[in-house]
Amino acid sequence: MEELILDIGRWLVSGLQGLGLSAAWADLVLLLVQWGCIVGIVTANVIVLIWLERKVSGFIQQRLGPNRLGPYGVFQTVADAMKLMTKEDIIPSGADRTLFVLAPMLFIIVAVMLYVVLPMGRDMAIVDLNVGLFYFISVGSLSTICLLMAGWGSHNKWSLLGAMRSVAQMVSYEIPLAFSLLGVVMIVGSLNLGDIVAAQQRVWFVLLQPVAFVVFFVAATAELNRGPFDMPEAEQELTAGAFTEYTGMRWALFFLAEYTNLVAVSALASTLFLGGWQGPLLPSWLWIIVKTYLVMLVFMWLRWTFPRIRMDHLMSLSWKVLIPVSLANIVVTGAGLELFRAMGW
Amino acid sequence: MTLTLHDATFALLALLTLGAALGVVLARNIVHSAFLLVLTFLGVAGLFLTLDAGFLGLVQVLVYGGAISVLVVFAVMLLMSEQAGQTNPPGASRFTRWAGGVGAVALALALGAAVCTTAWEPGSGPRPEAVAELARLMLGDYVVPFEAAAVLLLLAVVGAIILAKGEDGR
Numbered sequence: 001m002e003e004l005i006l007d008i009g010r011w012l013v014s015g016l017q018g019l020g021l022s023a024a025w026a027d028l029v030l031l032l033v034q035w036g037c038i039v040g041i042v043t044a045n046v047i048v049l050i051w052l053e054r055k056v057s058g059f060i061q062q063r064l065g066p067n068r069l070g071p072y073g074v075f076q077t078v079a080d081a082m083k084l085m086t087k088e089d090i091i092p093s094g095a096d097r098t099l100f101v102l103a104p105m106l107f108i109i110v111a112v113m114l115y116v117v118l119p120m121g122r123d124m125a126i127v128d129l130n131v132g133l134f135y136f137i138s139v140g141s142l143s144t145i146c147l148l149m150a151g152w153g154s155h156n157k158w159s160l161l162g163a164m165r166s167v168a169q170m171v172s173y174e175i176p177l178a179f180s181l182l183g184v185v186m187i188v189g190s191l192n193l194g195d196i197v198a199a200q201q202r203v204w205f206v207l208l209q210p211v212a213f214v215v216f217f218v219a220a221t222a223e224l225n226r227g228p229f230d231m232p233e234a235e236q237e238l239t240a241g242a243f244t245e246y247t248g249m250r251w252a253l254f255f256l257a258e259y260t261n262l263v264a265v266s267a268l269a270s271t272l273f274l275g276g277w278q279g280p281l282l283p284s285w286l287w288i289i290v291k292t293y294l295v296m297l298v299f300m301w302l303r304w305t306f307p308r309i310r311m312d313h314l315m316s317l318s319w320k321v322l323i324p325v326s327l328a329n330i331v332v333t334g335a336g337l338e339l340f341r342a343m344g345w
Numbered sequence: 346m347t348l349t350l351h352d353a354t355f356a357l358l359a360l361l362t363l364g365a366a367l368g369v370v371l372a373r374n375i376v377h378s379a380f381l382l383v384l385t386f387l388g389v390a391g392l393f394l395t396l397d398a399g400f401l402g403l404v405q406v407l408v409y410g411g412a413i414s415v416l417v418v419f420a421v422m423l424l425m426s427e428q429a430g431q432t433n434p435p436g437a438s439r440f441t442r443w444a445g446g447v448g449a450v451a452l453a454l455a456l457g458a459a460v461c462t463t464a465w466e467p468g469s470g471p472r473p474e475a476v477a478e479l480a481r482l483m484l485g486d487y488v489v490p491f492e493a494a495a496v497l498l499l500l501a502v503v504g505a506i507i508l509a510k511g512e513d514g515r
Contacts (some may be wrong), residue, residue, distance in 0.1 A: 025348070057447050099380065130477060138403045145383055148418050160422075167415055174411075191476065264380060276479025 002283040006123065008032065034126045039112045047260040050077045053300055060304040073321070087248035092155060095245065099153030102248065104253035107146040111260040113139050118267050119193050121285030132193040135183065136176050136268060140223070144170045147242050150254070154245035162241025165311065166225055172318040179326035183333040184272050197276030206273040211329045213273045215322050217298075220265045222237045222314070224258065226299060226308035229314055243253035266295035278311040355395055362388030373434070379421045383414040400475045 009030055016026040051066065051074060058065025066073030091172035092099055092270045117132035119125040125225060129135055149164020185191060187208060188199045196205075206213045220227040243254050270291035279291075309317075361415035372378045386409035393402030483491045 009444050028350075094375075096376070098377065120352075129399065131403060134400065134407075138407035138411060141407055142387075144411060145380070145418070146413055148415065149380060152418075152422060167419075171412065171415060 002122070004283070005121065005285060005321060012223060022065075031126065035116065038085070038115045040121065042112070042260055042263055043256055045263065046256050047077045049262070049336070051295070052257075052297075053303075056297070056300045057304045060301070064196070077343075080098075081252070082113075083159050084132065084248055084252040084301075089250065090245075090247045092245050094155040096153040096155060099149045100125075101153075101250075103150035103153055104250045105148050105159040106149070107143060108253050108257040108260065109148060110139060110142045111257040111264065112319065114261070115266040117193055118264065119197055119271060120288055121231065121283070123194075124277070124285060125194060128194055131191045133181060133191045133196070133272075136264075137174070137181070140261075140264075141174055143257075150246070151242040154242070156245050159242050160246045162244070165281060166242060168193075169222055169225070169229065169314060169318075172315055173219045173222040173322075174305040176215050176318060176322035176326045177223055177327065178322065179330060181218060182330050183327060185211045186330070186333050186337060191277075193271055197271055200275045200278060204273060204275045209273065209329070209333070211325060213269075214270065215326045215329070219318070221299065221302060221320060222318070224261055224265060224299075227303035228308050230303075230308060262296060263292060266299065267292045268343070269295050351395065355392070358388055358391040358395065360401070362392065375421055377412070379418045379469060381419060383410055386414060388411050388415065400479065 013026045013030050015024075015235060016029055017023060021029070025300045054076070055072070066076035069075040069079055091097060114136055116126050117129050117135050119128075125132070147163050147166050147170075151159045151161075154160070175318060183207050184196060187205070189321050190196065190199075200206075243251055267288065270288060274291050274295070276291075277288040279287035282290070362385055365381045365388060368381040369378045369385060372381060386405060390402045390405035390410065393399075393405055
């Protein structure tokens with residue numbers, strides 16, 4: 001089981017070379033197939049995730065959630081997806097058409113680009129980049145631009161306000177997010193996600209870096225624009241923020257991208273803090289899926305438990321609490337590392 | 346000389362960068378110019394990546410693509426008052442247009458001449474890991490200028506806050 005997926009890859013490469021393709025081209029095809037598979041699985045998985053989110057919210061709010069279509073309402077999101085695909089594509093007459101059309105496409109492209117470096121099992125990162133973690137952070141920061149495009153392109157004050165809010169929020173929370181990861185990077189001495197997983201052979205980093213884990217989790221919730229930090233889409237005040245004017249598949253692309261980001265960040269959390277693909281009995285690629293799903297359930301739990309906080313509280317939480325705490329964590333980690341090194345540990 | 350995959354990537358990225366840069370100048374709507382500028386930054390980041398300078402390329406994406414560009418777009422949006430379609434008009438007089446064109450061509454020629462006359466020596470031996478090397482330089486050999494720059498930036502941030510709050514800020 002462990003080697004199943006790697007074997008499929010090897011079989012594909014040898015098959016392509018048998019057809020007369022050079023090794024470099026076969027590897028390129030393999031790269032595209034790997035990426036296509038992960039993107040396909042992750043986006044199709046969104047259908048499950050939305051159903052799960054609605055069921056979890058129903059459970060927490062003591063209602064049933066979707067329950068009409070299929071057992072436990074499992075086909076509800078399939079029906080919703082069908083509806084979204086057949087809806088009329090409306091572009092407001094005052095909109096900046098180019099930006100309006102491009103924004104959702106770029107948003108989902110940025111979201112799926114994150115998966116390139118995530119190790120989804122032993123030796124199963126698509127590209128084993130030596131600065132993988134940094135790649136994840138910097139590519140993730142691009143999604144702010146897409147939200148700005150959507151907010152501006154819609155030519156609607158709620159859209160623009162929502163976009164401004166989410167950009168302010170994401171720019172502020174990127175800092176504690178990156179700082180919280182530095183503790184882990186200092187312990188491992190590498191930005192390669194594979195090395196970080198390998199370093200957790202004996203002890204998970206959530207135990208060595210509990211403060212960093214909490215800061216990362218809070219900052220990631222804000223970065224994903226999820227409740228209790230979903231100010232940018234605060235339905236009661238801004239209708240739907242940057243997405244107000246979007247309908248049908250264009251809106252669905254935003255939704256898809258948000259959940260794709262959720263999976264990516266959860267997978268990153270389990271890679272950095274929860275031992276990644278390491279675990280007993282089950283094959284490595286199953287372990288990362290299990291851990292990712294558990295992290296996602298915690299995100300959902302938080303979203304439906306806490307009320308939304310005010311915008312200024314949100315900003316002061318980032319600048320006055322999370323950033324100092326993550327900076328202190330870096331100093332303490334550095335001092336601890338030197339201390340252990342001095343003791344010859 | 347045959348065309349390799351590397352050359353094709355370079356050509357695509359160069360076209361993208363130059364096209365986007367031209368778009369920044371030619372677009373009539375200044376918001377479009379700002380977003381095209383982001384694309385230019387990303388194109389340059391791609392060029393860094395093709396040169397095996399992964400870390401620099403990602404810094405380019407994070408700092409220019411994710412942060413500076415947001416600042417540019419924000420400033421443009423907040424200061425814009427006219428009709429969006431005419432916010433980035435071409436140069437007012439014929440003279441400025443010609444002067445700009447001639448200046449750009451002269452700069453391109455000068456840079457091209459510099460590139461052609463320099464004797465490029467391909468590095469030999471194994472390359473040191475870029476991140477570790479950068480860290481050693483910034484936090485070792487050049488730690489004083491690095492810290493001085495950090496203090497300067499901190500002062501700028503404090504100054505900006507004071508300016509934004511007003512003199513008698515609460």
